Amino acid sequence: MCFIRLTSWLLHCCVFMNLVNGYSVKNCTVRGSLKYAQNINVFCNKRNLHFIARNIPDKATYLDVSDNVIQKIHQEYFSHLSNLKSFIALHNRIREVEDGAFSSLVALQELNLAFNKLTDISGGMFQDLRNLTVLHLNDNLIANINIFAFSPLISLRKVNLSRNHLKQISKVQPLFSLPQLQEVHIGSNNFSSFQTSEVVTADIFPHLDNLVLASIAENMTWDVQDRSYLQSVRHLNLSGIQLPMEKITDLLQTFSSSLASLRLHSLGDVKVKALMRNGCLISSLRFLGLQRNNITSISKDEMQFCTQLTELDLSNNGLNSVPAVISSLPGLQFLDLTFNHIKSISRVDFANLTQLRTLQMYSNYISLIEDFAFKDLKSLKTLMIGSNRLVLNGYFKKDLQKLTILDLANNKLDSVRRGDFESLKSLKNLSLPDNQISFIEAGSFDGLTNLIFLNLQSNKLSRGSIKDSVFSRLPNLKTLLLNNNYISYDNQKPLDHPPFQNLRKLKTLNIFSQGHKGMHYLPSNLFKGLRSLEELQAENLNINSLDPDTFTYTPYLWELDLSRNELLSLATRIFLPLRVLKTLHLSKVGLQSLNFLINANLSKLHLLHVSTNALSVINETLIRSLPTLIYLDLRGNYLSCDCTNAWFVNWTISSNDTEVESAYELTCNYPDKVKGHKLLDLDVDSCNVDVGFFCFISTATLVSMTLLGSFLFHFLRWQVVYAYYLLLAFLHDNKQQRKPNGLQYDAFISYNVHDELWVMRELLPQLEGEQGWKLCLHHRDFEPGKPIMDNIVNGIYSSCKTICVISHHYLESEWCSREIQVASFRLFDEKKYVLILVFLEHIPSHQLSPYYRMKRLIQKKTYLSWPEPGEDTRVFWQKLRVALENKDSSEMEHPLAGI
Incomplete structure (x- = not known):
């Protein structure tokens, strides 16, 4: 007995200390398992950190500390991270990097220090970074670069030094000598000149492929004495360049032998048109980017030398129609006209563009497409025409036989009819979201036998809109998005014609967030036919229960999201068919326990999201039942900081297999004295009870x-x-000082909710109405907001008697059991006749055997039985009245005494 009491006390003791090591990293999130260490990503971004955590897992390959307030990179930060491949530290306040700070990162391939406050690049900053291929130093305050700074970077291919305070091109001269360099960004600095005599030695830029000279100041001098120095440059970006026209012309001539791609963004209508002529004179040019230039029209003369182009980007301009010059570029394969003011497409706009493969016209004002407008687009595979004002008016009943991707999102479509897409025999991807579609005619998608992706989200579809005949001719469909519509059901009964029963290859189904207060119910056979389904998104549907057979039709489901539903409890049987489930989302569903997962046989589960629930204890049995778990999200729960969670705390800190999301941020909710403390600060040593020692004591x-x-x-x-x-x-x-005349009620009525009708129709009118007794009823007299158990105790001890209304339902009720326990303790304590038993129905003795306390009471005390139907009840009421009037009899004096 002593040992039991001591253990009970230890379950409520909480002494706190700091613990810092293991798989969980304070102020960071780890993605990946140390047990399977191919890719371990550590995210410490947006945590207001002043320093980098010292206990980053040794096997980490990716580390992000962006958006913090770090001011200095110390040598000891990375001494154990020899596997790190990417280090991202942009948007901090880094002013200094110690020499050799990165020397232990022998596998590092990407280093991003952009948007900081660096002023100098020292000679030892990049020591031993032989495998680095990408370096971002843009948006700093760099004015000085040591001549030996870039020497170790023998594998560097891309470097960004834009928007710094560099004034002399000679400062970056060592950079240009790197053997693998392909892409350089040095725009928006303060260079006064670019003279090859300052930077060039033999065999300069042997692999330089991409050069960004955006936003160069107008006073800069460009002087390249030998064009062969830049012969490998194929991609040039002159966006926002401020040089005079003649200097830009000279600059372009430097690349005339090799250039394939030219970007002339944000230069203005007049300037860019002048440059187009010069750019198109480069015979090797294939891509021309003209974004954000306020172009309203383009004449044939302005692009007469551009016939060699295969890609043209005219997005983000002011075009009111498709320029007529487009049809004179027969070699075009890619055309971008997004974010303009185009209102219609005529039948000659795309004439002769037989090689065009991608046409983007997103975000215009198109409301009309003339007949035969797509007649010559025989090679078109991708048509992006969303965010316009279109309705389906026979535009796709002919032509476009090779089209594989069609995007009609955010238009004015209100229905889909049979034949609307009949000519699109090759279509694989059809997107119709953000329209007003409320009706889909049966057979609307007939003929689209190659369709694998169908997006119908954010429309006005209802239950009647998605009949099984709508999807009956889509044998290869793999992804169906129906979220954010108005689909709902009245109950869980099986449907006569389940809507998805013909989609035997479907792998992804989204039905989350249905309007008009959600879907309400999931019919038990809603997913019938989806034997290949792998991913189901069903969050925020306002469902409060699931039929046990809901997922029997989806044995290969590996990701299930049921978040934001009122699923206060779930049955184990629901998850038994999901033998390969890997990811389970149950956030914001009101769960108080996860014990339903223990016997669910989820042996393949990797990720479990159960944030924002009412969980208090995570026990060892639960964790052992999920042998492959690598990620657990428990944020926003009501965790108990006592010894009931001692094992979980130890496991969280020491496990190399599973990461607990934001483990060091998990807070206590119970007991009150430690509310708000950190869970991992619990001193678990105080919970380790030495059984032998305490038995000896x-x-x-x-x-x-x-x-x-x-x-x-x-x-x-x-x-x-x-x-x-x-x-x-x-x-x-x-x-003797306790007298009954100070009590508030004559009797407390203990009954089950199933017997409430008898209490309200028979007992209450007779005792309160005719006999004048004052009764205490839980639904009427309990104090709101007070714990139920406190109300029960106060009600019983504030009443002269307790009347227990016994039935089969009463015996099975946990709260009724507690009420009769309290009444029995009072009977034992006061030795007075305070308990009256009333049986509403005959209960055989053998059925009372499991209810030990009740059986003892009726064996030792008389009780009242409600008469059978048709019998006179007056004797019953008279006996009950006598029992209530007898207030002063002691236990020994009353015939009901003897407990």
Whole structure:
């Protein structure tokens, strides 16, 4: 007994200390398992950190500390991270990097220090970074670069030094000598000139492929004495360049032998048109980017030398129609006209563009497409025409036989009819989201046998809109998006014609967030036919229960999201068919326990998201039942910081297999004295009970007390006896002071909710109405907001009697069991007749066997039985009245005494 009491006390003790090591990293999130260490990503971004955590897992390959307030990179930060391939530290306040700070990162391939406050690049900053291929130093305050700074970067291919304070091109001269360099960004600096004599040695830029000279100041001088120095440059970006026209012309001539791609963004209508002529004179040019130039029209003369182009980007301009010059570029394969003011497409706009493969016209004002407008687009595979004002008006009933991707999102479509897409035999991807589609005619998608992706989200589809005949001719469909519509069901009963029963190859289904207060119910056979389904998004549907057979039709489901539903409890049977489930989302569903997962046989589960629930304890049995778990999200729960979670705390800190999301940020909710403390600060050592030691202590104490008692009885017998009788006298006087005339009610009524009709129709009118007794009823007299158990105790001890209305339902009720327990304790304590048993129905003795306390009561005390139907009830009410009037009888005087 001593051991049990001591253990009970230890379950509520909480002593706190700091713990810092293991898989969980304070202020960071780890993605990936140390057990399978191919890719371990650590995210410490947006945490207001002043320093980089010292216990980053040794096997980490990616580390992001962006958006913090770090000011200095110290040498010891990375001494153990020899596997790190990417380090991202942009948007901090880094002013200094110690020499050799990155020297341990021998596998590093990407280093991003952009948007910081670096002013100097020292000679030892990049020491031993032989495998680095990408370096971002843009948006700093760099004015000086040591001549030896870039020497170790023998594998560097891309470097960005834009928007710094560099004034002399010679500062970056060592950079240009790197053997693998392909892409350089040096725009928006303060260079006054670019003269090859300052930077060039033999064999300069042998692999330079991409050069960005955006936003160069107008006073800069460009002087390249030998064009062969830049012969490998194929991609040139002159966006926002401020040089005079003649200087830009000279600059372009430097690349005339090799250039394939030219970007002339944000230069203005006049300037860019002048440059187009010069750019198109480069015979090797294939891509021309003209974004954000306020172009309203383009004449044939302005692009007469551009016939060699295969890609043209005219997005983000002011075009009111498709320029007529487009049809004179027969070699075009890619055309971007997004974000203009085009209102219609005529039948000659795309004439002769037989090689065009991608046409983007997103975000215009197109409301009309003339017949035969797509007649010559025989090679078109991608048509992006969303965010316009189109309705389906036979535009796709002919032509475009090779089209594979069609995007009609955010238009004015209100229905889909049979034949609307009949000519698109090759279509694989059809996107119709953000329209007003409320009706889909049966057979609308007939003929689209190659369709694998169908997006119908954010429309006005209802249950009647998605009949099985709508999807009956899509044998290869793999992704169906129906979220954010108005689909709902009245119950869980099986559907006569489940809508997805013909989609045997479907792998992804989204039905989340249905309007008009959600879907309400999931019919038990809604997913019938989806035997290949792998991913189901069903969050925010306002469903509060699931039929146990819901997922019997989806045995290969590996990701399931049921978040933001009121699923207060779930049955184990629901998950038994999901033998390959890997990801389970149950956030914001009101769960109080995860015990339903213990026997669900989810042996393949990797990720479990159960944030923002009412979970208090995570036990060892649950974790052991999920042997492959690598990620657990418990944020926003009501965790107990006592010994019930001691095992979980130890496991969280020491496990190399599973990461607990933001483990060091998990807070206590119970007991009150530690509310708000961190869970991992729990001192679990105080919970480790040494059974042998405490048994020894308890046995020694018992023996000592026995010896002491024997000693006192032998030598101080009469003094002990005298003290005993004094104590009895005190207790007797104390009980005499408790009188019943101060009680609030005549009787407390204990009953089950299934018997409430009898209480309200029979008992209450008779006892309160005719006999005048004052009764205490839980639904009427309990104090709102007060714990239920406190209300029960107060109600029983504030009443002269307790009347228990016994039925089969009563015996099975947990709360009724507690009420009769309290009444029995009062009976034992006060030794008075305070308990009246009323049986509403006959209950055989063998059925009472499991209810030990009830059986003892009826064996030792008389009770009342409600008469059978048709019998006179007056005798019953008279006996009950007598029992209530008898307020002063003691236990020994009353026939019901004897417990």
